[in-house]
């Protein structure tokens with residue numbers, strides 16, 4: 001049964017169009033001109049209990065807006081939002097007690113309090129029973145390593161620590177459904193991995209339903225079974241991660257950095273798409289070329305400082321899906 | 330749930346205690362403010378003498394209480410306005426709590442801290458220096474405390490309304506400044522109501538300002554008796570209800586506006 005349903009949801013922001021100069025400012029005062037921004041255009045999807053869904057799209061696609069509709073911060077201009085059998089905006093107090101929300105760009109921790117005090121306050125706000133609270137704290141210490149900085153003030157935390165504390169704060173009251181808007185933004189690989197592991201654990205062990213946005217394709221591949229792609233406010237794709245990967249093509253790039261100036265020879269099955277004295281970029285098809293084969297070939301031939309495999313970015317994935325759809329029409 | 334509001338009040342109170350230097354400055358500030366005003370009233374009484382209907386001692390008592398406590402009953406409109414402007418209010422919207430209740434809890438915590446740590450010492454110092462009239466009767470004391478608590482709620486409600494204006498106007502500075510000036514002049518702290526000209530009194534009686542310091546002070550000084558005490562308290566209560574209803578309406582409209590225009 002779907003616990004979250006978005007039906008033909010639209011969100012149009014209305015902003016005052018600024019006019020330049022003094023005469024413009026006067027005009028603004030008396031006859032303001034408005035401009036409408038359609039951030040979300042007739043989006044529909046449903047999420048079942050226990051799912052872990054990724055929500056991706058380029059900057060300005062409307063992801064955060066959709067999350068705000070789902071959490072009841074915003075009301076849809078038209079269409080319907082129904083989550084946990086409630087209307088998030090209208091039933092705010094009843095609804096928000098049952099969900100957890102993380103906005104990666106903005107902390108929900110009390111800035112001047114130690115993290116532990118924020119947790120204590122949240123425990124009272126949500127009426128978390130003592131044994132649940134203790135059990136959760138132990139889990140957070142285990143997986144997120146909160147114990148190291150639990151007694152520091154929120155404003156004294158590093159970005160990665162703050163994010164971990166924020167995620168813990170959103171899960172303290174055992175919410176049924178959790179929204180995470182860019183929970184890995186600005187984090188290094190180690191921190192990202194910790195957070196991914198934690199989200200997977202919570203989803204798998206506790207059956208908590210999750211919707212998360214990210215600009216990192218790896219977040220999706222590592223944690224989600226299903227992804228929803230939007231661009232310019234419209235739904236582009238809703239399906240499995242592997243389906244998305246096949247749609248987005250299997251071409252990858254291998255970037256090779258040399259220790260000495262090197263001229264590369266072509267390697268069969270790859271295309272040399274960029275070359276200068278110290279760096280070369282090979283494009284290859286993951287389907288027909290094994291990565292480790294290619295790597296060992298290159299490593300045998302040249303004096304190599306470093307190699308990286310480049311995954312397609314969300315932007316390029318969206319571009320491919322978009323042109324594939326255009327072609328079908 | 331109820332524990333959460335108490336906890337917020339407690340946290341705000343403790344936050345205040347963390348800044349010791351501020352505390353000392355706060356005490357000094359209040360003492361100086363009271364001393365200056367007492368000096369002014371002494372000068373006024375010296376030049377007009379027995380013309381006054383209310384004794385110098387009562388006027389000084391009014392100054393000690395009303396000005397001292399007005400330093401403690403200072404609402405923080407700007408931090409809510411800041412939250413609304415920056416969108417940080419999203420965090421509060423996502424809590425299963427009544428927003429006005431959260432602000433009330435924080436205001437109580439702050440006022441509690443200032444009363445205990447700043448007003449009380451300043452009051453004792455000033456009472457020793459300048460003297461004080463005793464409460465009009467044994468019953469006047471608890472009624473005074475009750476009435477002062479309602480004064481706090483009136484100020485809190487007005488502050489809430491001011492903060493909510495920022496849903497529509499980014500800069501509430503001018504609104505708050507006008508409000509603060511009005512409270513200063515009309516609440517009975519700096520100008521006791523027995524010094525107000527009749528036309529001004531007529532206006533004050535019809536405004537929520539009378540429900541601020543005039544109400545508790547007239548109980549302490551025995552300027553009202555019997556049923557008019559109850560009448561004064563009832564009037565305060567009515568103002569609180571009216572202002573709270575107004576604030577709640579602004580909150581509902583404001584949140585709607587935020588939700589429609591973009592959070």
Ligand SMILES: Nc1ncnc2c1ncn2[C@@H]1O[C@H](COP(=O)(O)OP(=O)(O)OP(=O)(O)O)[C@@H](O)[C@H]1O
Nearest residue numbers: 013015037039058059060061062063064065591592
């Ligand atoms: N409060 C607002 N008022 C007006 N327009 C807004 C507001 N918030 C967002 N927008 C506009 O709505 C569109 C969608 O924004 P949104 O923040 O939902 O995108 P996003 O997918 O979260 O992007 P990002 O990946 O950069 O976070 C953008 O064009 C943005 O400029």
Ligand SMILES: [Mg+2]
Nearest residue numbers: 063064065181
């Ligand atoms: Mg966003």
